[in-house]
Amino acid sequence: MIDKETRIKIAIQKSGRLTDHSLDLLQRCGLKYTRARDQLICFGENMPLDILLVRDDDIPALVRDDVCDLGFVGLNIVEETRLGSGEDNDSETEHFSVLRRMDYGHCRLSFGYPEDGPVQSASQLNGRRIATSYPNIVNDYLKRESVDAEVVEFSGAVEIAPSLGRADVICDLVSTGTTMAAHKIREGETLLESEAVILQTPVALPAGKQQWIDRLMQRIDGVMQVRESKYIMMHAPKSALARISELLPGSEAPTVLPLEGLDDIVAVHVVCRETVFWETLENLKGAGASSVLVVPVEKMLA
Numbered sequence: 001m002i003d004k005e006t007r008i009k010i011a012i013q014k015s016g017r018l019t020d021h022s023l024d025l026l027q028r029c030g031l032k033y034t035r036a037r038d039q040l041i042c043f044g045e046n047m048p049l050d051i052l053l054v055r056d057d058d059i060p061a062l063v064r065d066d067v068c069d070l071g072f073v074g075l076n077i078v079e080e081t082r083l084g085s086g087e088d089n090d091s092e093t094e095h096f097s098v099l100r101r102m103d104y105g106h107c108r109l110s111f112g113y114p115e116d117g118p119v120q121s122a123s124q125l126n127g128r129r130i131a132t133s134y135p136n137i138v139n140d141y142l143k144r145e146s147v148d149a150e151v152v153e154f155s156g157a158v159e160i161a162p163s164l165g166r167a168d169v170i171c172d173l174v175s176t177g178t179t180m181a182a183h184k185i186r187e188g189e190t191l192l193e194s195e196a197v198i199l200q201t202p203v204a205l206p207a208g209k210q211q212w213i214d215r216l217m218q219r220i221d222g223v224m225q226v227r228e229s230k231y232i233m234m235h236a237p238k239s240a241l242a243r244i245s246e247l248l249p250g251s252e253a254p255t256v257l258p259l260e261g262l263d264d265i266v267a268v269h270v271v272c273r274e275t276v277f278w279e280t281l282e283n284l285k286g287a288g289a290s291s292v293l294v295v296p297v298e299k300m301l302a
């Protein structure tokens, strides 16, 4: 039995596109876990935290109904559930508090027009049939745009609806666009840009639990920051320091250290929070730097 008072319950997708990223993120935050024999729960060994593995569509309701304290799920599912529960304003409501947007699960919900079909833009949707797994989001869009079209709900394989004669247009998730292209469907207007988010229950939590959640969020911020971050070390003439600072993307004030026996050359150490390209290194060299070393950052606590 899981102790609800003290242990945090996190819902993540059981198996699908978000599963590995979500588990990896928690592991990078230091969590060690064992998976129960039924494969549905992972018990945290070194944190008061357990993971429930469920279908992604169920995650927003599990968090809203306080079965789980946190949920890692696509914003597309959050929006679809939110609109389905009759909350048709734009703000995130008290039922879904989105704690973080994360840097994985990127996709967009877009219209798709069969290349040889009668509809080629959203302005031609009146009187047409739209196949989608996101009826609430599509209906919300149609309402806002005062378009009179029929929404045909498909639970999967939406892209085959036009060739089955079930719809004129589709509205589906796209990341690379290859699925639509393979079905001779052209991607049109985007209704929603999505990525994985962390949802928190609307119910106030005991202080100890909330403290662990705050701690986890701080670690998640650290993990997300170090993804692109690099530690750069180099030697440089003192006179080039200003130019070198300008060249380093997303960096804070550099640490400047004297070098034994050298007066005008110093060692410069700096953390860059953005991708460091070869071009940046070449420019540093051009500005007078030498012995430039770039190393990955493993952990960071702001």
Ligand code: ATP
Residues within 6 Å of the ligand: 013, 014, 015, 016, 017, 018, 054, 055, 056, 057, 073, 074, 075, 076, 077, 105, 106, 107, 173, 174, 175, 176, 194, 195, 196
């Ligand atoms: P489940 O069995 O949990 O219901 P599913 O088939 O609904 O799984 P997946 O296909 O694994 O879900 O997608 C999970 C989430 O990944 C989506 O809800 C979306 O947020 C994100 N995603 C990212 N890129 C894509 C894409 N190209 N197509 C579909 N989903 C994507």
Ligand code: ZN
Residues within 6 Å of the ligand: 055, 056, 057
């Ligand atoms: Zn799903």
